[in-house]
Each structure stands twice: as C-alpha cells, then as structure tokens.
Amino acid sequence: MYSYIPHTSGDEEKMLDTIGVNSIDELFVDLKEGGCLLKDYLKINEGISEEEVIRKIKRLANMNEQGTSFLGAGVYDHIIPSAVLSLASLPGFVTSYTPYQAEISQGILQAFFEFQTMICNLTSLPVSNATLYDGGSAAAEAASLILSSKRACNEIIVSSTVSPFYLECIKTWITGTGNNLVLLPEKDGVSDFDCLESLITDKTAGVMVQTPNKYGFFEDLTGVSSIVHSFKGLFAISSDPLSLTIQKSQGQWGADIAIGDTQSLGIPMAFGGPTAGYMAVNSSLMRKIPGRIVGQTVDNQGKVAYVLTLQAREQHIKRERATSNICSNEALISIMNVIYTSQLGFKGMREAALQSRSKAQYLLEGLDKLSFVNIKKRDFFLEFPVEFDSKERMEKFLLALKKKGIFGGVRLYQLTKKKEDEATILVAVTEKRTKEEMDEYLEIVGGLEND
Amino acid sequence: MSKIIDGLLYTKDHEWLKIEGTEATVGISDYAQSSLGEIVYVELPVVDDEFSAKEEIANVESVKAASAIYSPVSGTVSEVNEDLSDNPELLNEDCYSNFIFKLKDIKKEEDLLDADAYREFLKTLD
Numbered sequence: 001m002y003s004y005i006p007h008t009s010g011d012e013e014k015m016l017d018t019i020g021v022n023s024i025d026e027l028f029v030d031l032k033e034g035g036c037l038l039k040d041y042l043k044i045n046e047g048i049s050e051e052e053v054i055r056k057i058k059r060l061a062n063m064n065e066q067g068t069s070f071l072g073a074g075v076y077d078h079i080i081p082s083a084v085l086s087l088a089s090l091p092g093f094v095t096s097y098t099p100y101q102a103e104i105s106q107g108i109l110q111a112f113f114e115f116q117t118m119i120c121n122l123t124s125l126p127v128s129n130a131t132l133y134d135g136g137s138a139a140a141e142a143a144s145l146i147l148s149s150k151r152a153c154n155e156i157i158v159s160s161t162v163s164p165f166y167l168e169c170i171k172t173w174i175t176g177t178g179n180n181l182v183l184l185p186e187k188d189g190v191s192d193f194d195c196l197e198s199l200i201t202d203k204t205a206g207v208m209v210q211t212p213n214k215y216g217f218f219e220d221l222t223g224v225s226s227i228v229h230s231f232k233g234l235f236a237i238s239s240d241p242l243s244l245t246i247q248k249s250q251g252q253w254g255a256d257i258a259i260g261d262t263q264s265l266g267i268p269m270a271f272g273g274p275t276a277g278y279m280a281v282n283s284s285l286m287r288k289i290p291g292r293i294v295g296q297t298v299d300n301q302g303k304v305a306y307v308l309t310l311q312a313r314e315q316h317i318k319r320e321r322a323t324s325n326i327c328s329n330e331a332l333i334s335i336m337n338v339i340y341t342s343q344l345g346f347k348g349m350r351e352a353a354l355q356s357r358s359k360a361q362y363l364l365e366g367l368d369k370l371s372f373v374n375i376k377k378r379d380f381f382l383e384f385p386v387e388f389d390s391k392e393r394m395e396k397f398l399l400a401l402k403k404k405g406i407f408g409g410v411r412l413y414q415l416t417k418k419k420e421d422e423a424t425i426l427v428a429v430t431e432k433r434t435k436e437e438m439d440e441y442l443e444i445v446g447g448l449e450n451d
Numbered sequence: 452m453s454k455i456i457d458g459l460l461y462t463k464d465h466e467w468l469k470i471e472g473t474e475a476t477v478g479i480s481d482y483a484q485s486s487l488g489e490i491v492y493v494e495l496p497v498v499d500d501e502f503s504a505k506e507e508i509a510n511v512e513s514v515k516a517a518s519a520i521y522s523p524v525s526g527t528v529s530e531v532n533e534d535l536s537d538n539p540e541l542l543n544e545d546c547y548s549n550f551i552f553k554l555k556d557i558k559k560e561e562d563l564l565d566a567d568a569y570r571e572f573l574k575t576l577d
Binding site for chain 1: 492494497500
C-alpha cells in the first residue's frame with residue numbers, strides 16, 4: 001500500500017541539497033555517535049496492497065462476536081441517528097488535523113463553540129473547554145485542577161463510587177506529585193456522605209463524586225456542596241451528559257467543576273473508545289481549565305467570527321511551566337456530539353434518557369422475580385447491579401444468554417477487582433433495546449430457576 | 452532605554468522590590484513590561500500563603516506569552532493589588548507605581564541587584 005509520504009525522491013534531494021547534507025542518514029549522524037540509533041531495522045513486514053489490507057481487517061472484524069448488548073460500565077449502546085456518522089464522515093472533518101493557525105479554520109472553531117455551548121447548557125456552568133480525551137482524563141484533569149487550587153493543600157477526597165476506570169486515571173496522574181487521594185467510603189451502593197466531614201483536614205483541596213455512579217445509581221448530593229465550600233474546597237461532579245436531561249445538573253448541585261464522558265451523545269461503543277471528555281467550570285476557574293476555549297466575536301467587517309480565546313495552561317503558552325498537555329483534543333468526536341444533540345434537541349435527548357430508564361426498570365422488575373438474585377432498590381439511571389447467590393450461578397446466567405447472542409452484563413469484579421464483587425454483574429438498558437429483546441433475556445434466565 | 456528607578460532593588464528575572472523593614476513590595480520592571488507587550492491578565496497569589504525565594508508566585512499573561520513571576524525573597528503574602536484583576540494594563544501604563552503583591556516576614560536574599568547593577572545587567576542582554 002502506498003505509504004502516503006507526499007514528497008518524491010526529487011524533493012528529498014532538493015531539500016538535502018539546500019541544507020547541505022548528502023543523505024537522510026547523515027542527518028542522524030550525531031545520534032548514531034551518541035549510541036541513540038537502533039542497530040538494526042525494526043522487524044516490520046513489507047507493505048501489502050490495499051486489497052490485502054482490507055481483507056485482513058475484515059477477517060479480523062468478523063472474529064468479533066455480534067449480539068444484543070446489555071453492557072455498560074461507562075459506555076452504552078444508544079441509538080445513533082444515521083445523520084451523525086454520515087455528516088461526520090465528511091472529509092473536511094475526518095482528515096483535518098489540529099489547526100495550528102486556528103482562526104483560519106473557522107468551521108472547526110464554530111463546531112467547538114457549539115460543543116461548548118451544549119456542555120454549558122447541560123451542566124449549568126458558564127465555561128466549557130473544547131473536549132478532553134475521555135471521561136477518565138477529564139476526571140484526572142479535574143483532580144489536578146482541584147489539587148493545584150490551594151497551595152497549602154495536597155489531598156483530594158474522591159468517592160469510592162466513582163468509575164474504577166476514572167479512579168485509575170486519577171491515581172496515575174497524581175503519582176509522584178506529592179498529592180494524596182483519599183477515598184470516601186460507600187454504603188448501600190452510594191457515597192457515604194456522613195463520613196465526609198471526618199475525612200476533611202487542613203490539607204483537603206476538594207471533593208469529587210459521580211452521579212449516576214459506578215453502579216448506575218443516582219447520588220443524593222443535597223448539602224454536599226455546602227460542606228465542601230465551608231472549607232473553601234472545590235467540588236467536582238462527573239455525570240453521563242445524557243442523564244443531565246433528567247437529573248439535577250452539576251451547576252444545580254453547586255459544583256465548581258463538571259466532568260464526564262460524551263460517549264452517550266452519538267458515539268458508537270467501539271470497544272470503549274475513542275470517546276471525548278468534557279469539562280465545564282465556574283467563571284473563577286476559567287484560567288485554570290485545561291485545554292482550549294473557543295470564543296465568538298466579530299471580525300473587522302462586523303461579521304461573526306470564532307477565535308481561540310483561552311488556552312492558559314498549555315505548553316505552547318506556558319512552555320516548560322505548562323500544567324496541562326491537552327493541546328490536542330477530540331475534535332471529530334465533539335463534532336459527532338454536536339450533530340447528535342442538534343438532531344435530537346433537548347426534548348429528544350430527554351426522551352432517550354427517560355425511555356432508557358423505564359426500559360431498565362422493566363428488565364429490573366423481571367430479574368427481581370428470580371430466586372437466586374438480589375437487586376438493591378435504589379434510584380438509578382439506566383444501569384443497575386445484579387448480585388447472584390454464587391459466582392457459578394452468575395457465570396451460568398451469562399453463558400446461557402451468550403449462547404442466544406445476548407451480552408447479559410459486565411462482571412463487576414472485572415472493574416473493581418474486589419472479592420465482594422465476584423458474583424455481581426452490571427446490567428445496562430438503553431432506549432435501543434426492545435421489549436422483545438428484554439422478554440427474551442428474561443425467558444432465558446428464567447429457565448435457570450430449575451437448575 | 453528601559454526606565455530604572457534608583458532606590459529600588461531588582462532581580463535578574465526583572466522584578467523590582469522595595470524593602471521596608473521585614474516587608475517587601477514587588478512588581479515587574481519596565482524592561483519586563485515592554486518585553487511582554489500588552490498585558491491581558493495577572494494571576495495574583497493568595498494572601499497568607501508562604502513562599503520561598505525563587506518560587507513561582509504569580510503569573511503575567513500578555514498577548515505574546517504567559518510568564519511566571521518568581522518570589523524575589525522568601526515571605527508570606529500580606530497584600531495583593533486587586534486592581535490588576537480588572538485592569539491588568541496598569542502594568543503597561545506604570546509598572547513602578549502599580550505593585551503586584553506585598554510580602555511580610557521576609558528574608559533578604561544576597562543576589563538582589565541595586566539600580567546600577569540592574570542597569571549593567573540589562574546592557575548584557577542587548
């Protein structure tokens with residue numbers, strides 16, 4: 001396959017001539033002398049033709065198991081209007097790289113501006129950036145922001161009910177920084193806020209929670225922001241953006257920072273990525289937010305124009321003192337998010353959220369009739385944990401469903417690695433699931449009663 | 452030619468300071484403000500926070516770049532110039548009458564420059 005290196009050997013010679021060296025290898029002589037160059041070429045196969053590549057990739061793709069998905073744990077199988085993928089596949093969107101002379105690319109800046117506006121509307125916070133990599137990097141960036149906000153503080157309290165994936169990201173990011181992560185315990189599937197005050201010390205910079213949480217339960221955050229603000233800490237809430245159409249937004253809960261993953265807004269599951277992360281903050285944190293912020297203004301003829309307004313923490317602005325390195329972002333994903341939200345509107349998104357919840361409720365009620373499971377009754381969004389009387393039973397349950405082409409749920413142990421989660425699965429239901437699919441699910445697992 | 456005021460102390464990072472007893476008032480020099488260009492934002496330190504000498508204490512952003520202000524001496528922030536939050540351009544207008552922050556309980560550093568020494572130092576930069 002053609003390697004897509006655009007210059008010809010003639011171009012190469014001309015360039016080498018201009019800088020006064022004889023060969024490309026000569027450019028790296030100093031590296032060779034310093035012992036930095038590989039002695040042998042990497043063992044990479046010769047190129048193959050386009051046709052061969054397509055066949056190879058198709059063969060690999062066909063090895064994937066197809067089925068009806070009740071999987072979630074952060075990435076959900078929502079309906080995606082066809083307009084999302086077909087509009088987003090325009091070459092101008094797909095092939096464009098990050099614009100270094102940003103204002104020349106008015107189209108991409110406008111898309112970011114629309115994305116930011118959508119995030120501000122959903123979160124009820126005034127300042128949004130133009131995406132982070134995913135929900136996990138957004139959580140880690142929020143933790144860094146919180147920890148850097150107060151000089152004398154090096155502790156952040158994060159609820160145990162935050163996604164284990166996000167917790168891992170936070171732990172990785174703060175390793176070696178001299179900062180500490182303190183876990184707020186959970187009780188009956190939600191954060192135990194009764195413990196919060198006892199965990200706060202003069203080193204606490206802020207608190208982070210997630211709702212719906214890692215189990216899918218909504219958290220009751222009444223009074224939490226007052227506790228956090230009473231010691232001048234910062235309060236961050238991570239939320240599935242689709243859930244914000246039917247629950248209180250981060251701004252309404254009194255959060256200073258809103259974060260989350262935008263996968264639920266028109267992005268395919270794709271084995272968990274790529275997705276985009278979002279972050280919105282209150283105005284006082286505008287200069288601390290990572291990434292870039294696009295603003296709307298007018299040009300010298302009075303026409304609407306878009307500009308990169310702020311990128312205060314990034315490396316091309318702050319050089320070696322940069323405190324964030326998200327100079328890149330998830331442009332294509334954010335464009336898909338914007339197409340999705342403009343297709344559905346707030347009403348349509350709310351409808352998708354409400355349908356997901358009521359369908360999940362239907363499946364939950366069916367599963368609750370089984371003698372071998374235990375289901376916590378809590379207010380949830382579209383996902384809920386199902387605990388079995390044994391791990392063996394859980395495996396039998398998942399296998400029976402899989403044989404019929406149904407992915408019945410995510411093993412909680414895979415996420416948390418906790419012994420007590422060994423016999424629990426998370427079951428997610430979206431608006432995409434039909435009553436027939438759920439009835440089939442229930443019929444299959446109902447057959448296990450007599451085992 | 453950059454304006455330098457006699458009687459003030461200077462650092463090689465182009466801060467000026469005025470020391471009275473154990474208190475220091477700190478700003479940026481004329482050389483600093485003219486090199487930075489149009490200043491659009493000043494990030495001030497928090498009152499009561501303690502800093503060691505040469506530690507990053509504030510930030511000045513211009514249309515060209517964001518630059519750190521380093522604490523010229525160790526001490527505790529006793530006052531910040533809030534006017535700069537809304538009017539950062541005051542630093543361009545008159546960088547010597549608009550301080551950025553004040554420190555108390557300071558420990559004086561050895562390598563601070565007097566006006567003449569700073570004038571000589573600037574010559575080496577051109």
